[in-house]
Amino acid sequence: MDFLNRLTPALPALILALLALAGAAGVLATGPLAISPGDLLSALFGQGSPDAELVLTLRGPRLLAALTCGAALAGAGAGFQILFRNPLAAPDLLGVSSGAGLGAALALLLGAGTALVQGAAFAGGLAAGGLAMGCAALTRSGDGRLALILCGVVAGALASAGLGLVVIVAEPYSQLPAITWWLLGSFTRATLAEALFALVPIGLGGAVLLWLGFRLDVLSLGDEQARSLGLPARRLRLAALAAAALMTSAAVALAGIVGWIGLLAPHAARLIVGERAGRLIPASMAVGALFALVIDRLATAFGPAEIPVGLLSAALGAPAFLFLFVATSRRS
């Protein structure tokens, strides 16, 4: 009974995670190569036809990329929203996505291969986040939240300006399309090795946010309250910000700029599990993973051409966000 009582708070997140896994199974079973579920199941145990094994080779990394990117962006978004007590906070708050976009665009301009492009995007995201946090540390503005937001806007604007410059000087018949496609986002370009590699920073960042748990709730009340409870507010906030920036950079490096997940998923999860960080962050990650799976499936559902997931996430995320906003405001 005690076990059940302890399990109950985690139940909604568990159900969401199971839903995400069911979605993953659905996505794994559908695509341009028609394979029966039985054949696919056999392939999972190394007994399938060559076509079924090919399907696993192709859909596996894509699924992993969608799941991890969706979870990372949503987890980072939830972390930012709690820390800043701001429902409009999103993973790009510190300019991380714009910095990652600039890094990738520069690498594509220089003719780098896929791995280098991802590395440059990751480094660019961390650099922009580091710039915002570094500049905010130089200010003496209250508990630093406003300074962080403003410095994040500055870092993002600088990165966007740099990106604009890269777009203008890019060769229009090869580099420019490559940069445009990259920025619009896709879960299909990741290889298994790349998707697994991205799991390291995303897992590390997610673990830090989950470990912070209730401390994030305390931090959201302000530094004085946190210190009065014996928490090293400044260091914990830095750890949370670094973790969220790490997750966002890794997700953008893997899939390009996929907006709205980090904003929408925490709001949806909040309706189910409430405000407490210990529940909200894992639930947000599960909702984000599910949303990413849906848009990934839709990306190739209307013909052979892939619709960029960045476009789909905005097209679906914006009205869904509006719906959630209306629903929650009516309830309150």
Place this chain on the structure above:
Amino acid sequence: MIGLGGVLTLSACSRGRSSGADSRDVVAAGSPAALLVWAVGRERLAGWPRKPGAKALAALPALAADLPELGSLASGGGRPADIEAIAALKPRLVIDYGDTDPEYQTLAQRMQARLGVEWRLIDGTLTRIPEAIREAGALLGAAGGADGLADDAAGVLERWRSAPAGPGFYYARGADGLETGFRGALATEVLEGARWTNVAEGSRNIGRVTREQVAAWDPEVLVTLDSGFADAIRTDPVWRWRRNGERRRVLLLPDRPFGWVDRPPSVNRLLGCAWLADPKGSAMTLASLSRRLYGMAPVEVAQPRWIS
């Protein structure tokens, strides 16, 4: 940023207008037009809309590197030209080469009114390359040379149209090969016109697809201009093996100084047509065309490579 662009353009222009600059009085609106003017009357070209890369310049006569970058006056990407800097060059003519539908004709009229310089829009259809060369020759006062090149082009296109049917292909663009021209797209016109079958059915435009979609189409041949992509997939079983167990062939077409089937859509595509018309016996034609189009020495002319 725009201000900086303007300063760079002006300084580049001033550097470029040294000896012989007075005769360089024709501005190409975009890269397709620049290649047409370069082929027909390169001594009249005032500068490049976008300067070719170092490898392309190495294959072209020294004049190519001396010409300044002016920016693009045409829509469709690339650094936009500073109109004031273009006007300061006092060109006698601007040539645009490509679509001639009403949208582009309106743009041509607007630009002519803004610049106060004659703006000629030449039809960029692949099969009308001979006519485009003749028209450009007449405009540039180089009708004699242009007529010879136009006759060569007409011969190449005639042989290209009657080439024997080719294999089913997927045209892989970009470093990851997932950008493609769907059947009917401008980017694959050279290959399809030679009766190669484009497996990518879709929007008749450029788009991105997934690796699974390419596997489902199961093309016999991958065609690419990107040597980086061709190298990257050398040992990738998903790209290199067909579903029936056969090894898939990869055709790496030259992209220097300019692409043979694409990039940009201009007279450069004649080389792709010439090779597709007679893959084994076109060496002389390719050398002759490369010399006439670009001023290249025969030794500089790259050959397509089959990677098995």
